[in-house]
Amino acid sequence: MSSVPENAPNHCPGTQSEDAGKASACAGCPNQNICASGVPAGPDPALEIIKERLANVKHKIIILSGKGGVGKSTVTSLLGHALAKLNPDANVGILDADICGPSQPRVLGVSGEQVHNSGSGWSPVYVTDNLSLMSIGFLLASPDDAVIWRGPKKNGMIKQFLSEVDWGDLDYLLIDTPPGTSDEHLSVIQYLSAAGVSGAVVVTTPQEVALLDVRKEIQFCQKVGLPVLGVVENMSLFVCPNCQARSEIFPATTGGARALCAALGARLLGALPLDPLLARCCDSGADFVAELPHSPAVLALRAIVAEIVASCDRPKSS
Numbered sequence: 001m002s003s004v005p006e007n008a009p010n011h012c013p014g015t016q017s018e019d020a021g022k023a024s025a026c027a028g029c030p031n032q033n034i035c036a037s038g039v040p041a042g043p044d045p046a047l048e049i050i051k052e053r054l055a056n057v058k059h060k061i062i063i064l065s066g067k068g069g070v071g072k073s074t075v076t077s078l079l080g081h082a083l084a085k086l087n088p089d090a091n092v093g094i095l096d097a098d099i100c101g102p103s104q105p106r107v108l109g110v111s112g113e114q115v116h117n118s119g120s121g122w123s124p125v126y127v128t129d130n131l132s133l134m135s136i137g138f139l140l141a142s143p144d145d146a147v148i149w150r151g152p153k154k155n156g157m158i159k160q161f162l163s164e165v166d167w168g169d170l171d172y173l174l175i176d177t178p179p180g181t182s183d184e185h186l187s188v189i190q191y192l193s194a195a196g197v198s199g200a201v202v203v204t205t206p207q208e209v210a211l212l213d214v215r216k217e218i219q220f221c222q223k224v225g226l227p228v229l230g231v232v233e234n235m236s237l238f239v240c241p242n243c244q245a246r247s248e249i250f251p252a253t254t255g256g257a258r259a260l261c262a263a264l265g266a267r268l269l270g271a272l273p274l275d276p277l278l279a280r281c282c283d284s285g286a287d288f289v290a291e292l293p294h295s296p297a298v299l300a301l302r303a304i305v306a307e308i309v310a311s312c313d314r315p316k317s318s
């Protein structure tokens with residue numbers, strides 16, 4: 001990855017420089033805050049520590065969304081449950097790196113649990129025998145505590161999460177990130193650069209206003225050299241449980257995620273329907289995959305998981 005961004009001003013010192021974000025050439029650059037925000041300049045020793053810590057984690061998958069509210073955290077939790085259930089021999093971890101809005105403890109029904117720190121690091125909370133979770137939500141005295149955290153503090157927390165959690169042997173680590181492309185994403189990607197990332201799964205809803213941001217998200221991945229495993233279209237259709245009529249709650253006026261993927265050369269991993277029971281399960285922390293295994297949403301989820309597993313196992317072309 002080049003240390004000088006494509007849209008850099010003249011005399012840009014480069015993102016790896018100690019002057020990143022601080023040189024006179026940085027004044028007015030749109031990336032100035034990101035460069036100055038504490039993302040490590042120069043090779044950070046943490047990269048090697050993280051590589052060693054995650055050496056027994058086979059596949060690291062970053063979950064992204066262009067916008068908030070499209071179901072990124074919901075999809076992350078569903079993928080976690082489904083990966084763990086469909087491959088009972090696999091160990092799955094979820095890292096909730098949505099520092100300012102950690103929702104995984106609630107969605108996975110383990111809010112209020114304590115994480116323990118021992119000589120070997122922080123132990124994640126076990127949701128089931130083969131699904132574990134680490135979230136900042138476990139460490140905050142109040143759920144509102146992290147909202148005003150600034151870049152360096154958030155980056156420090158992400159570094160700690162990646163270097164100090166004792167996951168044990170994992171087949172899949174799903175990393176739930178905040179919406180958009182912010183300091184946190186750059187930190188996660190940079191800190192994982194030595195450890196290696198399988199790729200990103202991008203979650204969206206079908207309407208154009210959400211897809212616009214997916215384009216940006218995919219361009220961001222291309223810029224930072226992060227492979228895109230594919231796109232999940234969430235809340236695609238609503239099938240009325242009474243009359244079975246199908247409605248588009250978020251109309252795909254521009255062809256939805258399928259057309260977008262075709263245009264951008266990305267893989268459409270699948271589409272999840274809008275299901276009020278799913279929303280209810282997430283609110284109460286119930287395991288939707290176990291409770292409604294034959295629902296259209298879980299059937300769609302199985303196909304998405306199969307695609308992700310296949311993508312992870314496919315040899316990398318670059």
Ligand code: ADP
Pocket residue numbers: 065067068069070071072073074075103234235272273274275276278279280282283
């Ligand atoms: P994000 O992480 O993108 O901000 P969430 O995962 O928190 O979004 O989801 C936002 C809301 O939408 C939650 O109340 C969640 O339960 C609901 N939701 C997400 N996906 C679905 C779905 N497929 N069917 C019904 N409700 C959903």
